[in-house]
Amino acid sequence: MNWLNAPEYWLGRLILERGIAAVYLLAFVAAARQFRALIGEHGLLPVPRFVARRSFKQSPSIFHVHYSDRFFAAVAWSGAALSAAMAGGLSGVVPLGLTVLLWSLLWVLYLSIVNVGQAWYSFGWESLLLEVGFLAIFLGNDHVAPPVLAMWLARLLLFRLEFGAGLIKLRGDSCWRDLTCLYYHHETQPMPGPLSWFFHHLPKPLHRIEAAGNHFAQLIVPFGLLAPQPVAGVAGAIIVVTQLWLVLSGNFAWLNWLTILLGCSVIELPTPRRPQLVEAPRWFAALVIAFAVLTLLLSYWPVRNMISRRQRMNMSFNPFHLVNTYGAFGSVGRIRREVVIEGTDEASITDQTVWKEYEFKGKPGPVRRLPRQWAPYHLRLDWLMWFAAISPQYAQSWFRPFMLRLLRNDPATLRLLHGNPFPDGPPHYVRAQLYRYRFTSPAELRREHAWWHRTLEASYLRPISLPD
Known part of the structure; x- marks a missing residue:
């Protein structure tokens, strides 16, 4: 199984795993602090009413078994505590088998929340966190060499995320094709940030460069991810830089940060010393191979969606939110x-x-x-x-x-x-x-x-x- 090992990506894997855990932490804390008014027993869209109308098969969630506000709070805060431990390096001190179980538990807990969250959890970054969180199960821990298949699946996810977002813009609003969407976007985006006023007042030629740069980063650069190093690393770095630009210009929850983490995982970062890593055991290698086969099979639906003239944004093709399609701002409001x-x-x-x-x-x-x-x-x-x-x-x-x-x-x-x-x-x-x-x-x-x-x-x- 030596072919499965990619020790050169140990730092990229480390950044990706710790970053996913940090995003999980934010997501669980946000759920714990906001759920009572939104989906609690007396919330605007109560979970008990929702699960009474939907089967477990339609929306897999532990809350089909039992729901109370106290139980939901316990789930959310337990997820936050486990996420914090994983972000702090818990996977580096526990056996590989336990690492797999802990990542699986985080995924099950957050899937349970998303699948009963209704309109409040209908955003693409929820599906992206679940897809990346499921990928984390197969990345191994600090003692095992990163599995090359899992690292390549992270790269393919980044390709699907960026290229799909670029296609939806190119096929959508005409202002993306004539490079004028950024005349309006910084002002009309869902939740502007402290620098959005300044971005809005950039000269119009710079807005056109922004739009053209977006097309380059989302429609051209992703193909570099499929090339050998150092081309793939350069493509990942370009994506990271463009995502940081978006972070500065608005508030898009953790969408940009997950994209940045995926971009960092592609870059071969220079390090003075590589730690001693052992070969993955056969049972773990078999899990990674099975996951790769499953991902390729489930990729049929998002690929078909991307090549369709009626491409849809931010859609899951299964109730587990695995191998989704992504995209945003296919149309941009002028007012x-x-x-x-x-x-x-x-x-x-x-x-x-x-x-x-x-x-x-x-x-x-x-x-x-x-x-x-x-x-x-x-x-x-x-x-x-x-x-x-x-x-x-x-x-x-x-x-x-x-x-x-x-x-x-x-x-x-x-x-x-x-x-x-x-x-x-x-x-x-x-x-x-x-x-x-x-x-x-x-x-x-x-x-x-x-x-x-x-x-x-x-x-x-x-x-x-x-x-x-």
Whole structure:
């Protein structure tokens, strides 16, 4: 089995494993801190109601066996603790068999959460974490030489991730083909970051270079991953650099960071001394080979999707989220709209009623507040509020229950927000208004000290009270 060993990738494997564990840690902590209001027993989309309608075969999850908020919290915090241990190097001090079991346990726990998470877990980076997390099972530990098949499957995953994202752009919005999408994207992306205003105001020729660079990085460079070294390493490095550019320009949860980790795994990093690594035992080699065969068989569906003229973004072809298809921003909005939620404690509504705004942690709200950097942490409610502003249909299942929670000053729901404008008692009425937002110009920023300018467009939801 000597052909299976690739000791030259020991550092790339180390970075990949530790990084996957760190992302798992963030994902489990985010789940633990946000689940009660979103999918808890009294949440906006309760897990018990969901599992009553779906079979285990449709959505494999340990929560089909039992669900309670206490049990979910135990699962999430246990996953966080194990992830932290793996990120700290636990796999380097335990036997290979136990390493395999620990990575498998992390994958089962997070799969169980994603498969009952409904709309809140419908993002491509959830499937990517599960796919990369499953790959981690077959990477070995610090004492065994990295299996060349597993390292190549990481490379193929990176190819599928980048090339699929490039194709969806090329086939989608015409602004990607005429290189003008970046005129709008930094302003209209789901959750801008602290540097997004500055990226938006780059000269238009630089925006066109950004778009062209994106096409190069996603449509040309991935083929370099399939070449021998050092070409593959250069391709991986280019992908890492472009992903860091995206990290600076917006908040995309852990999508960019997982891509960066995969890119690092391809690079043959120079090291002064390589540790002594033993050959993988036969049982582990057999597992890796079986995993490679399974991956190649499951690749039929994402490959067929990529070559199809009706390519779909961020889709899983099986309930285990293995070998998925990826892609983002096949269309780019030209106008940014935001749903602004307000409440009043006045007993009746008049023209003089004072409405107080609910601020969110991440999504744009008050015009003078600079957007914050949240990624790689994920604010699930804030992201879905972006979709709600595009169309009320995206929020049909959860928006009205959310408003009713505000009318009760529900503690779990209020913890998802930046603050509560009614700390002494719940409001009598809440409403939602639809605003058009745009970044201010440099002159407006100097004059008004505001990062955004907003204009009221319409009522999104009329004032409602608990009797409604």
